[in-house]
Amino acid sequence: MTAYIPDIKNPEAMYTVYIERFDPEKDEKPYLKRYTVPFVQTMTVMEALEYLWDQGEYIAFRANCREFTCGSCAMLINGKPRLACDTLFENNMRLEPLSRYARIKDLVVDTNEVKEKLKALRYWPESKNRKQTYRVTQDALDKFHRIYSRCIECYCCLEACPASSSERSGFDGPMHLLQIARAATHPLDTLDRTRQASEHGIWSCVSCFECAGVCPMELSPGTVIAELRKRAVKEMILRFIGVGKEK
Numbered sequence: 001m002t003a004y005i006p007d008i009k010n011p012e013a014m015y016t017v018y019i020e021r022f023d024p025e026k027d028e029k030p031y032l033k034r035y036t037v038p039f040v041q042t043m044t045v046m047e048a049l050e051y052l053w054d055q056g057e058y059i060a061f062r063a064n065c066r067e068f069t070c071g072s073c074a075m076l077i078n079g080k081p082r083l084a085c086d087t088l089f090e091n092n093m094r095l096e097p098l099s100r101y102a103r104i105k106d107l108v109v110d111t112n113e114v115k116e117k118l119k120a121l122r123y124w125p126e127s128k129n130r131k132q133t134y135r136v137t138q139d140a141l142d143k144f145h146r147i148y149s150r151c152i153e154c155y156c157c158l159e160a161c162p163a164s165s166s167e168r169s170g171f172d173g174p175m176h177l178l179q180i181a182r183a184a185t186h187p188l189d190t191l192d193r194t195r196q197a198s199e200h201g202i203w204s205c206v207s208c209f210e211c212a213g214v215c216p217m218e219l220s221p222g223t224v225i226a227e228l229r230k231r232a233v234k235e236m237i238l239r240f241i242g243v244g245k246e247k
């Protein structure tokens, strides 16, 4: 791995960074370790980590696209869930792994459980009519579907959400409901997404909008959840007065 930092030989300053290390094969518990990184303008947290890797500090972290599209590099940066590739490096930063998942090593956590839960939602457009396989052009897509499709599944909103932190809340979290809304707004989708949203905690959201504050794509899952609630209430009323029909 080589950090792409053109001016690293002429740094503007030496910055300190504290990184939580943990190797389950060697360490009894996590510990904070201090490192020094030569800082150059526009350097990101990911580039600082790559620099350290180049120096033989093999700190485990996830990286893939490096341009905020894959969502894999989310971690706690100064206590907030953020993308390492989308955060400018600053002096005295503290880097830790996301806190709600089992740690694999250093900054890498095991998110398989969330991925499995997401898959179980069948959050891709699901059509009852299998013959209806015509291609949906971009023009035909609902504008909300396009917006919701920007979610990169980085888990930042899950980390920030106070309502999904308790196992007893029954609320999988904002990202799951955003994905349900994404499927619901696809023109070919015919699953009962309102029922699905209810089963996955639509009424448990506390509307604090912490999710919107940490979303690197500037989405507002809290607003999407409010829309899902409106849709649920509307469908309930229509059913009650007998004009509702199964999707």
Ligand code: FES
Pocket: 062, 063, 064, 065, 066, 067, 068, 069, 070, 071, 072, 073, 074, 083, 084, 085, 086
């Ligand atoms: S590496 Fe893909 S979002 Fe950061």
